[in-house]
Amino acid sequence: AQTIHQWPVAEIKAVGSPLSLGCTIKGKSSPNLYWYWQATGGTLQQLFYSITVGQVESVVQLNLSASRPKDDQFILSTEKLLLSHSGFYLCAWSPDETLYFGSGTRLTVL
Amino acid sequence: QQKVQQSPESLSVPEGGMASLNCTSSDRNFQYFWWYRQHSGEGPKALMSIFSDGDKKEGRFTAHLNKASLHVSLHIRDSQPSDSALYFCAASGGITGNTGKLIFGLGTTLQVQP
Numbered sequence: 001a002q003t004i005h006q007w008p009v010a011e012i013k014a015v016g017s018p019l020s021l022g023c024t025i026k027g028k029s030s031p032n033l034y035w036y037w038q039a040t041g042g043t044l045q046q047l048f049y050s051i052t053v054g055q056v057e058s059v060v061q062l063n064l065s066a067s068r069p070k071d072d073q074f075i076l077s078t079e080k081l082l083l084s085h086s087g088f089y090l091c092a093w094s095p096d097e098t099l100y101f102g103s104g105t106r107l108t109v110l
Numbered sequence: 111q112q113k114v115q116q117s118p119e120s121l122s123v124p125e126g127g128m129a130s131l132n133c134t135s136s137d138r139n140f141q142y143f144w145w146y147r148q149h150s151g152e153g154p155k156a157l158m159s160i161f162s163d164g165d166k167k168e169g170r171f172t173a174h175l176n177k178a179s180l181h182v183s184l185h186i187r188d189s190q191p192s193d194s195a196l197y198f199c200a201a202s203g204g205i206t207g208n209t210g211k212l213i214f215g216l217g218t219t220l221q222v223q224p
Contacts, residue, residue, distance in 0.1 A: 044154065044198065044214040090153050098144060099200075099212055101153035 002027035006091050006102040013081050013109055021076040021105050023091030031093045033074040035066055036101070038088040050074060081109045113137045114201050116215035124223050129189050131218045133199030135180040140201035140213060143182045145173060148196045148217075157184070157197075189222045196220075 003026045013019060025031050035047040048066035050056045056066045063082060067075045074091055086109045091102040116133050123129045135141065142161050146154040160166045160173040160182060167173075172185045186193055196219050200212040 041196070041217075043216045044200075046211070097142075098156045098159055100156060104151075104153045106151075 002095060004091060004093055004100065004102040006089075006105055008105060009103070010106040011108070013107065015083055015109055016080050019076075019078050019081050019085070019107070021089055021107075023074040023076075023102060025072045025074075025093050028093070028095050030071055031095060033068065034092040034094075034099070035074065035076050036090040036092060037062070038090060038104075040087065042087075044090070048076070083109050085109050111136060112216065113140060113213045114199055114215040116197075116199050116218050118218060119216075120219040120221070122221045122223060123189050125189060125191060127189050127222075129186040129193070129220055129222070131184045131186075131197055131199075131220070133182045133184075133201075133215055135201045135213075137201075137213075138180065139203045141177055141180055142202045142204065143173075143175060144200045144202075144212065145171075145182075145184045146198040146200060146214075147193075148198065150195075154198060186220075189220075191222050191224050194220055194222045 005024045007022050032051050034049045036044045037047050038044050046059045048056055048058055050068040053068050053071050056068055064078045089105045092099050113136050144159045145157040147157050148154040158168050158173055160175045163177050165174050170187045175182045196217045198217050199215040202212050
């Protein structure tokens, strides 16, 4: 069975501190992977996508970066958090014509 | 301008009733549609996709697409309290190799009253 796992479930961080969020896909080789951001109660905004190891495309500039160090792993990070980074971060993948989301990471920046 | 527009913004129906949600794409390049449901604190879950004119039924859920007007609707029959959630419509310009370029609407909040 194919599974998507995100970590951590939630983070509370100070403005200016670094951040690293992770996502792992099991059961599918070379999946297309995506990072989305959602403000509380808001719509879903694509941040990055990757179709293979080492290749990441940025969709919007939010002072965030992403990397794909392994075929089944996608990392979202920043060296310096802003208040505006607060929200719900979702990893997603598309094994077929549909996009499937992980359970998300709730980030609160204080 | 929002490329995918949803209405109503919120909706309340009694348990056992019919809920109807609407979605329109303002870009003719985006004519492949998906419906997602998101319960509070969880990631969105795909309900169904619809790419051809007409109806598509999955259990209590029926989607209807009119490609000429780029309008898609979702009808939930026999609504249950567990259907209370935020519903997103998403549109894309293709169905292969382009799934990640989904454009999401702002969502419709559905409340089913017991």
